[in-house]
Amino acid sequence: MHRHVERHAAGRPEAPAVHVFSAGRWVGTDWLRLRDMAAGVSEHARRAYRTGAPVLLALDNSAESIAVFLGLTSASVDVLCLEADPSRGEMQQALARRIGAGASIGPAGGDSVLAYTDVMDTAKGPLEAPDRNPEILGMTSGSTGEPRIVRQNLANVERGGCIYRDTYGYTARDSLLGPIPIAHSFAMMGLLAGALVSGARMFTMPRFSVSAVHTAIDEGATVLLGTPMIYRILGMASRPMGHTSSLRALLSSGGPLPTDTRARAEHVFALPVREIYGSTEAGVIACQYDREEPWPAGGAGRIHPSTRWRLRPAGIAGVPAEAGWLHVRTATLFAGYLGGDDGLDANGLYDTGDLVSVDPRGDLTVLARKSSFxxxxxxxxxxxxxxxxxxxxxxxxxxxxxxxxxxxxxxxxxxxxxxxxxxxxxxxxxxxxxxxxxxxxxxxxxxxxxxxxxxxxxxxxxxxxxxxxxxxxxxxxxxxxx
Incomplete structure (x- = not known):
């Protein structure tokens, strides 16, 4: 991803890279400034973090946090990405001890935590590519049990960004609006990496705000990435966008999108919501996109062409014979759980734990989760x-x-x-x-x-x-x- 940042900084230095909602207004950072901040972090990291130990990074969606992520990975440092949350300080300290972190970095610093500015030396580039493919560690959502630490890598994150770019047509003329934490897989690949590989501008915010979403749309946001909960809240807003908006795509991930939530959001924005089915471990597995044929109700989209998959027989009474447990190998498959197994079956496929049906064209419908029975x-x-x-x-x-x-x-x-x-x-x-x-x-x-x-x-x-x-x-x- 660093070569893309360097390319944008050289070719479009004053073009906006990141707009962050702060104190009721949008604060912009151009590509040159983002590159220079990241280069400063990279110089610091190459001196300070030579032990090979990972660094815990609490991301608050600011331009500075993005620069720290880019700088650490430029220096080949493995990074555990967490959402910045002052109320979870003890949990973050416990995680830092668990992974043997060489440092903990957050927005303002504090007890045993460095501030973004503490690791940001003055530099003017270039932003060098890493000497190796650093690991990007992330947490599973915890929606089905105890959260686990997933071992991804930087190349997969960039590859995920390319999938979003190619599927949804991201270009440098786009502005991606993401009121979601960058530390999570959907935003890491769909927002951050997608913007870096395409040159699109990012609109981010430290915490979700309906008014911030509305003003970003007024500022020209073209693609909105949200979770079902975000679309539920926005769908209740009495501010129809209609054809006065520059929005051209609504993307939803993070869980099934309820029918009533979809209907309300589509009424407000006068656009279809496209679902993306995947996981922290696998990235994008299937997705909906613009096509002439309507997507079937309750479907999760078409299996992505880069995904290899098979269905293991369900063995449950009443389940259709054509349904089964979904095992996949995606272009962005993780390398296993930290301190655990690789999470793969004997064929090198990841067991999603989902009971699904897949029609002859590859359209997938999730019927149930194995872990939930x-x-x-x-x-x-x-x-x-x-x-x-x-x-x-x-x-x-x-x-x-x-x-x-x-x-x-x-x-x-x-x-x-x-x-x-x-x-x-x-x-x-x-x-x-x-x-x-x-x-x-x-x-x-x-x-x-x-x-x-x-x-x-x-x-x-x-x-x-x-x-x-x-x-x-x-x-x-x-x-x-x-």
């Missing part, structure tokens, strides 16, 4: 099905269903947010019994004020389980008597 007395319960029934109940605003093992047996638990204080858990369970098999009805219903979520909008399973464990007896309903 709950084994109740030998019978499989699909949490998404139970959640769908719960959320169809007028008393329930949100629901998340998960399994919990006690005394060697799994049971179905549901965390719910009720629409009104007078809503009854008993009524919710009665609603479920009318629509679900007896073994599918939640054994326990935990009433929460809100569902804990990750920064990408996914349900945070660990936090949900903790919240449910803290629920009072009055807030938990027992559905076992059926």
């Amino acid at each position: 709950i084994n109740v007395g030998g019978r499989k319960v699909e949490p998404a099905r139970v959640s769908g029934v719960l959320e169809a109940c007028t008393a329930v605003a949100e629901a998340h269903v998960f399994g919990h093992e006690e005394d060697g047996e799994e049971s179905v638990h549901a965390a719910v947010v009720l629409r009104a204080p007078h809503a009854s858990v008993a009524d919710v369970l009665a609603f479920c019994r009318e629509r679900l098999a007896a073994y599918e009805v939640p054994h326990h219903v935990h009433v929460l004020s809100a569902l804990p979520r990750t920064t990408l909008g996914k349900a945070d399973l660990i936090a949900i389980k903790q919240a449910c464990a803290l629920s009072s007896a009055a807030g938990a309903g027992d559905g076992s008597g059926r």
Whole structure:
């Protein structure tokens, strides 16, 4: 990616590279300034980090944080990228110890943490390419269990940026708007790397803001990258864009896009939302893009041409014969988990854990996740099905269903947010019994004020389980008597 930065700095030095929303306005950094900041970090890193130990970098989506990332990797330093979050200081220190970090770097510095400015020497380029392919370490979302550290590499990140560029036609005339953390895979490849390889301008923000998104669109943003939660929030905004906007593409990743969320967003922006199906481990697996034929409802897009895949038979009653567990080898496949296995099967393919169907043309539909199935007395319960029934109940605003093992047996638990204080858990369970098999009805219903979520909008399973464990007896309903 460094050669692209050097190319833009030489050919378009004053063209905007990054605009960051700060103190209610957009602050710009041109390609020359970005290159020089990164070169300064590279010079510092080549002197200071010779041990081969990785560096923990908390990214706040600023131009300075991007320059630090580019500078460290230019010096061939392995980097663990995390989202900058002052409330998670202890967690970051624990991660730094776990990986044997040579340094920890963040926006303002602090206890055992260097500030971006502390590692940014004065330099005027060039920004050199790394001597080796440094590892880019990242965290899985934690939406299905304990987060793990994924071992990616810089070449894969750049390759991912090329996939986005080629699929969605990024050019230097584009402005990519990403109200999502750059530390996460979707933004790392689709926003940061995509902009660097194409020369597009980036609009970023330290934290999501509806007004910042609207002003970026007013400033000429052409491609919006968001998660389902972001599109849900933007879809509720009473500010239709219509044809006065320069937006030409809406990209969604980070989880399934609910039908109502899609409809609202498409109404507001007068554009179709294109879903991207992938993971931190694999990058892009399948995606939707502009084509004459409509995409099937509930589909995740067409498997990318660079993806090698196979389906392992599901072996579950009631599942169509043509469906199976998806194993893939993508152009951006990870190198395994830090301190763990490589995550691949005997054929060198990654088990996504997703039960999918694929039609003859390669259009993929996700049916369920293997890791989410709950084994109740030998019978499989699909949490998404139970959640769908719960959320169809007028008393329930949100629901998340998960399994919990006690005394060697799994049971179905549901965390719910009720629409009104007078809503009854008993009524919710009665609603479920009318629509679900007896073994599918939640054994326990935990009433929460809100569902804990990750920064990408996914349900945070660990936090949900903790919240449910803290629920009072009055807030938990027992559905076992059926």
